[in-house]
Amino acid sequence: MITDVESATPALCRLQLGRELRQLRHEAGLTSTQVVRTLICSPSKLTRLETGENAVVETADVMALCEIYRAAPEKRALLLGYAAVTKTKKDWWQSPEYRPAITPTFKAYLGLEATAAALHKYEGEFVPGLLQTEDYVRTIHRRAHERLSTDEIDRLVAVRVTRQEALHRELAPLKFAAVINEAVLHRRVGGPAVMRAQIEHLAEVAELPSVRVQVIPFRVGAHPGMNGAFTLLRFDDAQSIAYLENLGGASVTRRRADVALYEEAFNDLQILAVGPQESLGMIREAIKEH
Known part of the structure; x- marks a missing residue:
């Protein structure tokens, strides 16, 4: 209540x-x-x-x-x-400053994210969106959306940064569990300064009570996340939902069989990944590299 x-x-x-x-x-x-x-x-x-x-x-x-x-x-x-x-x-994504940057599919996702009790995320290429710094976000969007104007990029960045408030809200902060590939810590996005600030931020956010970050080391070899990134949204009294995003667009699936596959994959990834404290050690070591 x-x-x-x-x-x-x-x-x-x-x-x-x-x-x-x-x-x-x-x-x-x-x-x-x-x-x-x-x-x-x-x-x-x-x-x-x-x-x-x-x-x-x-x-x-x-x-x-x-x-x-x-x-x-x-x-x-x-x-x-x-x-x-x-x-x-109004929900923040309905305000005029954000609406131009939000597609109908992503708007539906934001509504789900805002009401989820927990969010589980596997990411193999970059720091998960809810844990990104503004400069890191901007670099990714500039590379992914080269035809967009500066104002359009600014709106995309604002959307990403505003979403992160869910981790810090006083009323029922979002419980966020992320498993990331070790490559995420070493892929230089935006240059040394941007990357160093990003990894430092990741280390800081990883210590929040509602956030759990684990790293899949290279030594693990093949793992269930190699088919691509995915997000699981969990609700207190409703079935979990899987969210997938790629170059072709984004989709939400509620099919029990599909969601069960992603839940099993995430559980396996958490087992294969090193624990939160060892992961934090790997993150801090990566700061020195940048």
Whole structure:
């Protein structure tokens, strides 16, 4: 439960509101079909409310559902508070300064990332985005998007840096576990100064209570991450989701069989990688190289 509704993000409020509504329905012993018939709405509308997929939640809908479920007054007030946040505040990626730099697919991903309880990431080529410095981000985008203007690059950098706030938020900081290839520590991106600052930042962030960084040493040889980078988003009471990104675009998969493959691969990578403390030692050694 969110203890400080006013300071919570709309994304978190939508997620918690959905959980609470779903729990109330179960406690009332009602099926989705029964609720839809009483509320006189489409099944998809109730599904979106219970999964937190609506950008804005109407207070009238919440009040109607609370009436159907016979929710206690204090519960109604809490849920209406969640709904109010979705109407009065916007998620950061919806603001005009960021919108031009965010594709529809990535917008959907940001909504998932903002509500995930934990994020597991394997990266073989560069420092994971949530752990990058601004200069490192800028260097990568300049190389990957050579046709973009300076302003467009600036917006991409701003999006990446703003996403990192999830690791430092006071309310439910994102739990982030990353496994990186040892090559990431040695690939010089942006010159010695940029790379040294990046590795120093990586060492600093790796010591946050909510962050775990492990390194796959070269000596391990072949490993499950050699087919490419991937991200797993984990949720408190919902199935995990896998996110894949490459030159051809990005995709999200919810298929249990596919997600299970990536979960197994990440577990294997964590076992093959050296532990967090030894990894931190490797990171600090790499600082000397740059």
